[in-house]
Structures are given as structure tokens and as C-alpha cells.
Amino acid sequence: MTKSTRTELINEIQRLADELGHPPSTTEMKTHGEYSEVTYYNHFGSWGDALEAAGFDRDASRGTITDEELINDLERVAADEDGYVSMNTYDEHGTYSAETFTRRFGSWGDALEAAGLPAEPRRDRDTQISDDELLDELQRLADELGKTPTFAEMQASGAYSAATYTKRFESWNNAVEAAGLEPNT
Template sequence: MPDKKQILNSLVAIAKQLGRAPSRAEFTSRSGISAFFVLRWFRSWSEAVRAAGLRPYTRNAKVEDRALLEDWGNTVRKNRGLLPRHIYRRKAKYNPCTLANRFGGWTSVPEAFRNFAKGKRKWADVVALLPGPQARVAVKKKERGRPDGGAVPRTPASKRQHAPLKDRPVCGNPSHFRGLGHEPVNEQGVVLLFGMLAKDLGYAIEAVQTGFPDCEALRQIAPGRWQRVRIEFEYESKSFYQHGHPLNGCDVIVCWRHNWEGCPKHIEVVELSSVISLWPAQETKSGPKNSAALSKTRL
């Protein structure tokens, strides 16, 4: 485990290379020291940077909601419509995970923008490209609880959630994908789903283990050409960082949800929820017609 002096010396050395204090992601990728170990010696990343005699890199400052929504609106305007998350990541200034975390999910961003743009003429053309707000069903008081089989009001979402029972497992949302009855809710579900998809995505699994990394596989890089890769399974990609895994020991993170904003560029992330969303409904049993396109998609 790196000690305090080693961390500070690495910070200073990388700062000399960059001409400024490194961001947390830059430090971990260049030094090979996980941020997990930094936080064992310092209360925060900024404290570690200051202890090294450096000024924290301002790029890590929290971005205002206004800046996030303006960039989202400009991206929608430029592309004449909404973009899937994995494409937005390449087109926009900010990571889509930041918007999803800030506004309650990626699918909630259009409504957040609609509220932001209300009364602002400069955004009228963008609002026109958005899907209409969800229709609300009004229910008359006299129709509520009618015992004669009359109209039944919609139950508010908050009332549809029930207390969990302690003596049985919890399932994810219903899924109609091949033999998977429900979406994954943990890392084991991710492992199972990847096993179902590995061949379609151009992977041949060689070994699965309890230590790090979880899996070793061969990946097809060209007709007749394969290459070995190291894979770590996580339910959410940010768990890789939270678990303190070394950044130089993994090539691919396979997860259900990609929410690690500071994920180093040299680590590929395969977000399985996005992968299966690309499968045409009529082909869920046999796989997509163009599986190569999926295996090449960086999600």
C-alpha cells in the first residue's frame, strides 16, 4: 500500500508533467495509485493536493445546473433531436452521467430542460424538438373508490411501492430478453447476462474467478484475430472506484449501469442495459442481425 509520502511525491511529479495539479482521474491513471488509498491518508482529494503544495485543479468544481442544461440544449439543437447516452458522451461537453445524477435519471433530463427553458425565447426551437410532457389523467372525486365497477383512478407512483418481505429475494424490472425474466439487481446478475451475450459481442470467456480481475477472455479484433482482455464485473461502474481496484489491472468494466463520471479513458465500459436496448424486439431470442455493430460500440 502506498504511504503518505509516496502519494505526495507522485502528485508533485505528475503536476510537473502537466504544468498544473492533476485531476483525480489523471492522478490515478498516471501513478497507478487508486484514489481509495489517497483517501486513507487524506480527508478529501483537495486536501491531498494542498498538502503537496499545489492548487486544486478547478475543472473538478461542481458544474452549475444552468451550464449542464444549456450544453444539453445546444447539443439537441445541433443534432436536431435527442441523442442516446453513449452518443451524447461523444458529442457534448459534459458527461451524461453528470446530468443523469443531477436531474434524477437520463430520461428525466428533457423535462428538466423544459422547465429551465420556460419563458426563454432563445430555447423555443429546442423545446419544439422534445417529446410532449406526459399527459396527466384527472380523476373526479365521485369516481374514486366506486364499488360499481366505474372508472378507477391511477394509483400514484409513491403508492405503488410496497414494503419488502425479508424472507425472499428481490428481482429487477421485468425483462423479455431471451431467458432473462428480470433485469439484474447485483453483480451476479451482470455476470449471468454477460455470459448470455458474450458470443454475440465477440468475446470468448476463458476464466472466471473470485479475485481481481473477475474474468479473462479473448476478444475478436479482426477476422481470425483475437486478443486477451481482463474484465471486472460491477453492477454500477462507479463501484470499481469505490472498491479500490487498481486502474492498471483491468481493460474492460462490464456493468448494468455506467455512472462513473471520472472513469479513465483507457478502461472500456460495456453498459449491458444499453446493449440490450439496441436489440430489436423481434430478435431477442436469436440475437441481433448485426452483432458486430454492438461489439464495436463503446458505451
């Protein structure tokens, strides 16, 4: 697989926006686009930043999905998971991105509450990990790969969930920089 350039990614957002008649959401990109949402996060840091780079308002795709559609899909996934849904589980089985819920409802817990689902339990393993341990693991994986790991590479090969890094450091690129590594561009 060839590495995508920022220009190719921007062109794909613009192509899909022309096709849809509005800037695409991450779900629409996942469903109809050539590149994955993770590729955009790796290159731009966030979907909003990718939209801005393509010449759109960073919140342009927000609102194309109703709260009811989001809650219905969350309930569908919860039914398959015996009532409890983590962000990672939702990202694996849901139609939309868990990030869409946190942007729309304020937090994952607030989204679960809006759907009448049990709040996400504290993850002892993730909450007991120090920032230093997270950064050491990021550096270890970078040494193993011979380059700065991507979000997807951490998710696939790291000792901790990549989502833990984005929660703790507010973005993948912030975690990478805190580890003394260069973000992927």
C-alpha cells in the first residue's frame, strides 16, 4: 500500500463533498471514501483539521446525523454487547465514530446516559498507567518499528490502547510529541 499524501487526502475530501453535496462526516468517509478515518487523524491530528485543510468549516459535517440516529445505533450495538458499550467496542461495531458521540454529547459517558445505557466503568488497567509508562511504551514501539508509530500501529501492536493516549494527552499527536517523537505527516 502506498503512503497517502496530504494533497491526495484533501482531494478525496473535496471529491466526496462534491459527490454528497456537503462536506463528508467521518462515517461517510469510512463508507464511501478511499482512505480510512485513521489516515486522516494520522496526517492532520483530527477530522476537523482535515476539513479545514480541504477548505471547509471544521464543523461542516456536524449535524448531518441526528441525535436520534446516533442513539439508535448506540442502542443497537449495546444490544449485541449485553448492554455495556465501550468506545473501542463501538468503533469496532458501530456505524459512526465514538468521537462523534463525544463531540455531540460532551463525553462518552454523557452519550451513554442519553441512550439510557450503563456508564462506562473505570478501566483499572488504563487508569493505573502513569503518563511515563504510556510514553515509554510509545518510544518502545517507535524503536521496534524504526519510526514514529501511527494511531493504528499502536492499536494493533502496542501494550496499551491508542484511545488511552488520546484521552490522556488530548490527541495522538500530543502524545507523540510528549514522547519526544516527530508526528507523522
